[in-house]
Amino acid sequence: MRISQTSGVPIYQQIADSFRQDILSGKYSEGEYLPSIRGLARDLKISVITTMKAYEQLQTEGLVTAVQGKGFYVNEQNQDMLREQHLRKVEEALMEAIRFGRLAGIRDEELRQMLQELQQLKDAGL
8 A cells, every 4th residue: 555645635535545445346355354553554654543544434434344352344345335436436536527627628528529538548458
């Protein structure tokens, strides 16, 4: 896991985002424990409080559950819920693209064309 002190994104959010991506992509499976809060804090050279905040955010989202004295383990991921979470992320990214496009004076048709071209590049492995 890589954490950036200069990204402008709070460290706890970077940690939560990283674990969320790993959980949703299947890197962590149901019932698997996340690294201990103290261990992760030590490895990343950050505060235990920061790590705890990230784990609590994941718990609030229903991705993990805390077990007294054992840590946090990954919950079963409902496939419909996973799809909804992915759709939400896509919608957020597209809304941001639209916002930036409007700021730059890009018309809707130009944005659609850009999306199609980017999809073609991605499909071609570029």
